[in-house]
Amino acid sequence: MKKISYLLILTALTIAACNKPETETVEKIVKIEKTEAVYTGEVGLNPTVWYQTSAENKAIYIQTYKLAKLMLAENAKKKGKKPLAVVTDLDETALDNSPYNARMAKTGNVYANDTWDAWVNTAKATALPGAVDFFNFAKSKNVEVFYISNRSQATLKPTMDNMKLLGFPNVEDKYFMLKTDKSDKTARRDSILKTYDVILYLGDNMTDFTEEFANRDTTDFGAAVVEKYKAEIGTKFIVFPNPMYGEWEKAAFRNDYGKSPAEKLKALKSAIKDNY
Numbered sequence: 276m277k278k279i280s281y282l283l284i285l286t287a288l289t290i291a292a293c294n295k296p297e298t299e300t301v302e303k304i305v306k307i308e309k310t311e312a313v314y315t316g317e318v319g320l321n322p323t324v325w326y327q328t329s330a331e332n333k334a335i336y337i338q339t340y341k342l343a344k345l346m347l348a349e350n351a352k353k354k355g356k357k358p359l360a361v362v363t364d365l366d367e368t369a370l371d372n373s374p375y376n377a378r379m380a381k382t383g384n385v386y387a388n389d390t391w392d393a394w395v396n397t398a399k400a401t402a403l404p405g406a407v408d409f410f411n412f413a414k415s416k417n418v419e420v421f422y423i424s425n426r427s428q429a430t431l432k433p434t435m436d437n438m439k440l441l442g443f444p445n446v447e448d449k450y451f452m453l454k455t456d457k458s459d460k461t462a463r464r465d466s467i468l469k470t471y472d473v474i475l476y477l478g479d480n481m482t483d484f485t486e487e488f489a490n491r492d493t494t495d496f497g498a499a500v501v502e503k504y505k506a507e508i509g510t511k512f513i514v515f516p517n518p519m520y521g522e523w524e525k526a527a528f529r530n531d532y533g534k535s536p537a538e539k540l541k542a543l544k545s546a547i548k549d550n551y
């Protein structure tokens with residue numbers, strides 16, 4: 276009899292334990308559905324955790340800079356009359372700004388030029404794995420290094436201070452081309468091409484290679500342009516990962532950053548397919 280009672284109590288407890296999480300889950304789902312879903316900085320939580328903590332991200336940077344070294348040596352063989360150069364982006368290509376994204380993910384705040392400049396002014400960005408070694412390698416092979424970035428011209432000094440401390444080569448005004456009036460990097464790239472033969476471009480955003488990736492098609496999100504440049508990708512265009520922000524997100528907003536926070540979230544959801 277005693278045994279049966281224990282068994283009954285145990286069974287009742289087990290049933291209760293099994294039911295509890297189920298009820299909680301249902302409640303949670305109902306709560307979320309009742310709240311108006313909007314786009315906030317918290318959308319960047321998962322991508323920022325991946326970027327900042329994953330071994331995979333570190334390995335991808337090491338792997339990609341290794342490829343860059345191989346391609347630099349290969350492309351330098353076709354030397355013509357002009358001296359050689361590599362052109363690189365800074366943010367999320369050479370410098371890690373994920374603390375800024377982490378702050379947004381934690382507070383829910385979204386990107387703003389003033390908070391971004393405040394972060395840049397701290398000069399606390401770290402170098403991405405393999406970056407300092409690669410650019411010094413290029414310099415040692417007589418390949419000049421140019422930095423083209425859409426950081427504002429006003430942040431040139433903290434940017435250079437930051438990079439000097441990290442050990443990047445060519446930390447001099449003439450090798451830095453920051454943003455003055457527009458984000459389009461074409462004119463800045465072209466100005467280097469007048470004097471140098473650029474054998475590699477490095478970036479985390481496809482517009483670091485060609486402006487054709489700006490204002491992407493709103494249905495294929497630039498896939499056709501990737502197809503067009505398949506030969507250059509991995510040989511002349513060295514691409515780094517950035518799941519936190521970029522032109523890809525603008526494309527998912529249908530090239531309209533001016534959407535309301537609710538419309539932005541809807542746009543992101545409608546950009547992905549769940550038809551299986």
Ligand SMILES: [Mg+2]
Pocket residue numbers: 364365366367368478479480
């Ligand atoms: Mg970048």
